[in-house]
Amino acid sequence: MKILIVEDEQQLANSIQTYLTGNDFVCEWAANAKSAFDKITTYEYDCILLDLMLPDGNGFEILKELKRQNKTDGVIIISAKETLETRIEGFNLGADDYLTKPFHLSELLVRIQALIRRKNFKGSNxxxxxxxxxxxxxxxxxxxxxxxxxxxxxxxxxxxxxxxxxxxxxxxxxxxxxxxxxxxxxxxxxxxxxxxxxxxxxxxxxxxxxxxxxxxxxxxxxxxx
Amino acid sequence: MKILIVEDEQQLANSIQTYLTGNDFVCEWAANAKSAFDKITTYEYDCILLDLMLPDGNGFEILKELKRQNKTDGVIIISAKETLETRIEGFNLGADDYLTKPFHLSELLVRIQALIRRKNFKGSNxxxxxxxxxxxxxxxxxxxxxxxxxxxxxxxxxxxxxxxxxxxxxxxxxxxxxxxxxxxxxxxxxxxxxxxxxxxxxxxxxxxxxxxxxxxxxxxxxxxx
DNA sequence: CTTCTACAATTAGAATTTTCATCGTGCGAA
DNA sequence: TTCGCACGATGAAAATTCTAATTGTAGAAG
CATH class of the missing domain: 1.10.10.10 (Winged helix-like DNA-binding domain superfamily/Winged helix DNA-binding domain)
Structure with a gap:
């Protein structure tokens, strides 16, 4: 199970990575939008954790690109913004889940697991x-x-x-x-x-x-x- | 919009109540399972916030009673327990959402609003x-x-x-x-x-x-x- | 302007889903 | 045990949904 963490705060990215690695996930980290763009077009991920506020661009742009590439399955938005509007916009762009910072790592894990279960069930015919x-x-x-x-x-x-x-x-x-x-x-x-x-x-x-x-x-x- | 808060910590119950009242909800508070039982059998609520750990009983008992009365629509579980099992048990008993303590009040608000929208849409034909x-x-x-x-x-x-x-x-x-x-x-x-x-x-x-x-x-x- | 191509509209008919009327059967009551 | 009744099974007709073949048309290319 391969997960991409798109998050500019290194502290947070690190602790997520440590926690998920400890739960048998393989993690990669993109600290900005450009790096995220490169990675999503090159590799396949089972799940993408997407921060909406990035130093060099808005996370929604990445989400749009993912949608264009038909890869929105498996996106969990991680954001400090918590208005209903951004939430709805996220779902409209195809995100699967939405988590507001700060969150418990165990909560994140539960959601990733649920998402992967959904995805697998959907994927297998x-x-x-x-x-x-x-x-x-x-x-x-x-x-x-x-x-x-x-x-x-x-x-x-x-x-x-x-x-x-x-x-x-x-x-x-x-x-x-x-x-x-x-x-x-x-x-x-x-x-x-x-x-x-x-x-x-x-x-x-x-x-x-x-x-x-x-x-x-x-x-x-x-x-x- | 009437909301029942089932929660034994008075501090938390108070701040929830204050916040929700400020957002045009009418709130009632039940500090224990017995009081909650009385209220749910007597009144109708648009949404019930249910803490699982109560001084005089488990929140699941209340959920079961709600199910028996066919009133599970609109239950949000609020709990410090965060295992996958309790979460699944909650959903199986018909809860609509699950929030792990501690949480942001704004997060709670978003979820209540989403829930009420779902409920209204489902209810109205x-x-x-x-x-x-x-x-x-x-x-x-x-x-x-x-x-x-x-x-x-x-x-x-x-x-x-x-x-x-x-x-x-x-x-x-x-x-x-x-x-x-x-x-x-x-x-x-x-x-x-x-x-x-x-x-x-x-x-x-x-x-x-x-x-x-x-x-x-x-x-x-x-x-x- | 004409032609070409991909997409859309249309139609008829095939397949599926649903309804309806009738018949059969399990189970409780006398 | 027999009767009555509610529920389930059945078959065929009606309605709906989907397919397939054909015709029409918007917009790009020459």
Whole structure:
């Protein structure tokens, strides 16, 4: 895990570096905007800690450049400015997190770890489980190395169930999950029956039967070891 | 805006209260778990600041009670404990945010404001704009007081455009927004054309023409004052 | 001004998602 | 055990979303 620290105060940069190195990260340091520019265009980092106030330029310029290069994933802004505006501008430019100075190093560590977890999950397009292998991007599922086509909603449902294995998920929870953003509550959730049925059917045909259990009155669960 | 401060250190509670009152919030203070219990079952708060370590009980107990009462929306945990575990447990119990002591009061304010914005946006199902009024729940849109039916994706697109008025949104950004979770990048985004066309058509028929401008080579924008 | 190219609009149709009506089944009460 | 009822399953139709093929057009280049 490689981290770039863009920060002009040497004291702070040093203590961050020491702390992170002690937690198995590899750190590099850029003390000004120019140096930061050079590094981000040349190397790849898992995470960039970006101070907004630099001696030779504004951190937002760097953020814009990162956005142009499509590398905003993994940026944590570190700033003493704490107005809502700068915060919002940071997020709009694609930063992932925002930390106001002064902060605890442990707080920083937690956020870096959370960010890397998010990033990895987002980056990897394969989720596998027993004889089942799901490729989220291509919307295909392999069962015992035979490819099966599922629709987007079917994969979504499958992942939701698998991700909560041995836990009962209510019909309304599933409905909310599948329908994405818009909240429901008073809506019709019967389409869940249809998706459950289709998913069960396709799994059966592929030989992966009986993972999905109906729990009468409560919902469904993915049952397994 | 009413805020409950659950915190046993009087010094801290006082300074929070003073600061927030100065920023147009109404504050109440609970110095222990028992008092907090009484208040949350009796009154409604827009936001609850919850210290985890209290003289007569653990803050998690209060959080559980809030969950049981379905009032977890608006809880910010304030704690000196800063392990990943307590943090995760807090989020699992439905807390909205987590702040480690010591913190800046301005940081707290920003978070409260962000939280209340989220909460309001989530709670309200009506978004209105000029002669257009959108009810997210019923998936209906009124234009000049005439109801028009849009599909879910059409409303989604409409809201996305309106929410970014006068900003150009690229085709791929729109595609990503509409398709929900799954990341694309290398995928076909032509379905955006279809939705844009349908939306334009329905808006036109309702007499609200010409808000959506095509910006050649860049995307689309909702143009307005 | 004409041509060329890349992007956008349009249309029809395929695939998916959702709704609706009907039927089957588990579980509690008599 | 049998009945009744609420919940789940099913199949087919309706609605929506997405794809694919075609046509139209803005803007750059000659």
């Amino acid at each position: 394969i989720v596998s489980f027993n004889e089942i292998e799901i490729n989220i991007l291509s919307k295909t599922v392999g069962i015992n190395n035979t490819p099966i086509d599922f629709t987007k909603k079917e994969i979504d449902l499958l992942l939701y169930l698998v991700g909560n294995k041995n836990k009962v998920l209510s019909k309304s929870a599933i409905a909310e999950h599948l329908s994405g953003d818009m909240a429901d509550m008073l809506d019709n959730h019967d389409f869940v029956y249809a998706h459950i049925k289709n998913l069960k059917k396709k799994l059966n045909e592929a030989g992966s039967g009986d993972y999905i259990k109906t729990v009468y009155g409560l919902g469904y669960k993915w049952q397994h070891d | 009506i978004v209105s704009f000029n002669e257009i009024e959108i009810n997210i729940l019923s998936k209906t849109v009124g234009i000049n007081n005439t109801p028009i039916d849009f599909t879910k994706k059409e409303i989604d697109l409409l809201l996305y455009l309106v929410g970014n008025k006068n900003k150009v949104l690229s085709k791929s950004a729109i595609a990503e927004h509409l398709s929900g979770d799954m990341a694309d990048m290398l995928d076909n985004h032509d379905f955006v054309y279809a939705h844009i066309k349908n939306l334009k058509k329905k808006l036109n028929e309702a007499g609200s023409g010409d808000y959506i401008k095509t910006v050649y080579g860049l995307g689309y924008k909702w143009q307005h004052d």
